[in-house]
Amino acid sequence: MTEILDKAKQWLSPTFDTETRQEIQQLITTNAPDLADRFYKDMEFGTGGMRGIMGAGTNRVNKYTLGRATQGLSNYLTENVKKEQLKVVIAYDCRHNSKKFAKIVANVFSANKIKVFLFEDLRATPELSFAVRHLDCDAGIVLTASHNPSEYNGYKVYWADGGQIVPPHDGKIIKNVNALDFSEINFNANTALIESIGAEVDDVFIDASVKHGCLSKSIDRKNLKVVFTSLHGTSIVSVPDTLAKAGYSDVHLVAEQSAPDGDFPTVMSPNPEEPEALKMATDLADKIGADIVVGTDPDCDRLGVAVRDTDGNMKLMNGNQTMVLMTEFLLKKWKETGKINGKQFIGSTIVSTELVNAIASSYHVETKVGLTGFKWIAKMVKDFPELDFIGGGEESFGYMVGDFVRDKDAVTATLLACEVAAYAKQNGSSFYEELLNVYVKNGFYKEHLIAITKKGMDGAEEIQQMLSTMRNNPLKEIDGEQVASLSDYQASTKKDLITGKITTIELPKSNVLIYQTINGTRIAARPSGTEPKIKFYFSVNALLDSKENAKKVELELDAKIQRIIKEMKLG
Incomplete structure (x- = not known):
């Protein structure tokens, strides 16, 4: 505790502003219980960048932790990117302090002689990824905490390819950041280097979203009734306009959730993975007889999709199911237009459903599987320029269509989900029935996720x-x-537990474990990169002989998952 107190007292120096010093002094004086959590470590980059609770301290998101990250990135850019004029673009979401933080970050970049394009108001994360390449920038920043609770904020870093930073840049940037003292941050803005941007980028981004998300001229888009909710986030700026431009005219917004609001007042959590977050949208869908519901998280990179099941009830798809059907639809349309020639690939991750691999294989298309996080899918696009990237996703409700955006993109993915539903409807089917058709063809795969929260030092x-x-x-x-294998991505080994044979995993090291049984049951475990949680991913599968037996098979698979959870003493 003495070490933590000494670290906290450093924040009482003139390096920090009066407001910050007063906050820290109050914490020390009152022996505040969260003082240790604020200072026991420095804020780190994880799978989604830097994300944490706002407040004063080294383990909090504030002017100084963001400033130090930006100063370190500025130093790295200046030293390693040899250009006459370095350029970055900055976007921010609806969260408290996001606009203020974005301006602070812009000031630091400009103070380091870096040209800054700063969005005039909140924008979706995928538009930031798009803007990096569109404006020929060397890096991009978005201030967001994705779907975390309202007390959080964060900082995602993008490289010149439009993807989030990956090795070797991420480690080197972190090294630069960690080497800095807070007194070395240059906050003295050069306002001549900060340029406000807005509609001129929006228009090009929406046009590109429609181009990549609309795969057929013959789809009857006017006949699909859509309910959309932005869950108080940034997607309200881009998704309705994108749907309208694509030709979807029967779109109904959840008015109570349309205004951007960092308190997210109508939901417990602004996470479209959770049925509760989409309840107002599904209630509206039932009231007006809508075919599909789509909701996005605050920074508009992930989406939740609810559709009518065979009984006509609204059912929330999980991320794997949405990913499966989007991939099937993309491949089908690429095949119909004769564009598949063996030089394409689908992207996925080690904790996502293996059903995607089977679907891609049935179209003679390769699936490349990377670590958790879309930065690895973006890296695939960069690493294999000779191949066409069709699309890719991961179980955490994210999808990316084509490579014009290099991160999960709920704008184009929302459009694609509507395309799947509209195409099915005009052919006498539905989104859900098309998913069942995939299960009959490839097997019924059922996935489930448990996230266990463990806060603070003891929790870690x-x-x-x-x-x-x-x-x-x-x-x-x-x-x-019988467990057939254990893959340890930290050790880069896959051990056959039957023969004892060990093979090398050719992926960057990551603290992930995956068990696989002889029958294809799979359990993955990993710590979250952005929250104080450990996540367990369960995947089971069975043959499905007909759509009529889907409910029975699904109940059996659900029961199997619950038995495993009980067996592992996780619930």
Whole structure:
């Protein structure tokens, strides 16, 4: 505790403004219980950049942690990108302080002689990714905490290719940042280097979204009734206009959730993965007889889709299901137009459904599988320029159509979900029935995610202990099935638990463990890169002989998942 107190007292120096010094002094004086959490570590870059609770301290998002990150990035750009004029673009979401933080970040870049394009108001994260390449920038920043609670904010860094930073840049940038003292941040803006941008980028981005999201001229878009909710986030700026431009005229917004609001007043959590977040939208859908509901998170990179099941009830798809059907639709349309020639690929991640791999294989298209996070899918696009990227996604409700955006993109993905639904409807089917058709063809895959929260220093240690136990004392059976292999992405090894053979995993190291049984049951475990949580991913599958038996098979798979959770003492 003495070390933490000494670290906190450093924030009482003249390097920090009066407001910050007063906040820290109050914490020290009152021996505040969260003082240790604010200073026991520095804010780090994870799978989604830097994200945390707002407030004073080294482990908080504030003017100084953001300033230091920006100063470190500025130093790295200046030293490693040899251009006469370096350029960055900055966007921000609806969260408290996002606009203020974006201006602070712009000031630091400009103080370091870097040209800044700053969006005039809140914008979707995928538009920031698009703008990096559209404006020929060397980096991009978006101030957002995605779907985290309202007390959070964050900072995502994008490289010149429009994707989030990956090795070697990420490690080198972090090294630059960590080497800095807060007194070295240059906050003295050169306003001549800061340029406001807006509609001129919006228009090009929306045009590109329509171009990539609309795959057929024969789809009857006017006959699809859509409910859309932005969950108080940035998507209200771009999604309705994109749908309208594509020809969807029967679109109904959830008015109570349309105004951007960092308090997210109508939901417990602005996360479209959770049915509760989309309840107002599904209630409206039932009232007006809508075919599909789409909701996006605050920065508009992930989406939740609800459609009518075979009984006519609204059912929230999980991220894997949406990903599966979007991939199937994209491949089908590419095949119909004769564009598949063996030089294409689909992108996925190690914790996403393996059903996507089977679907792509049925179209003779390769699936490249990377670590969790869309920065790895963006890296695939960069690493294989000789191949066409068709689309890709991950289980966490994200999808990317083509490579004009190099991150998960809920704008174009919303449009694509509507395309799937509209095409199915005009052919006497539905979004859900098309998913069942995929299951009949390839097998019924059912996935489930559990995220267990473990806060603070003790929580971080507990998470590491849970992973250590799974790593060093591997399960031998899962629901009566023999475990066939254990993949340890931290050690870069896959061990065949039957033969003892060990093979090397050719991916960057990551603290992820994946068990696979002889029957294809799969369990993955990993710590969240952006929240104090450990996540467990369950995947089970069974044959489905007909759509009529789907409910029965789904119940059996759900029961199997619950048995595994109980067996592992996770719930």
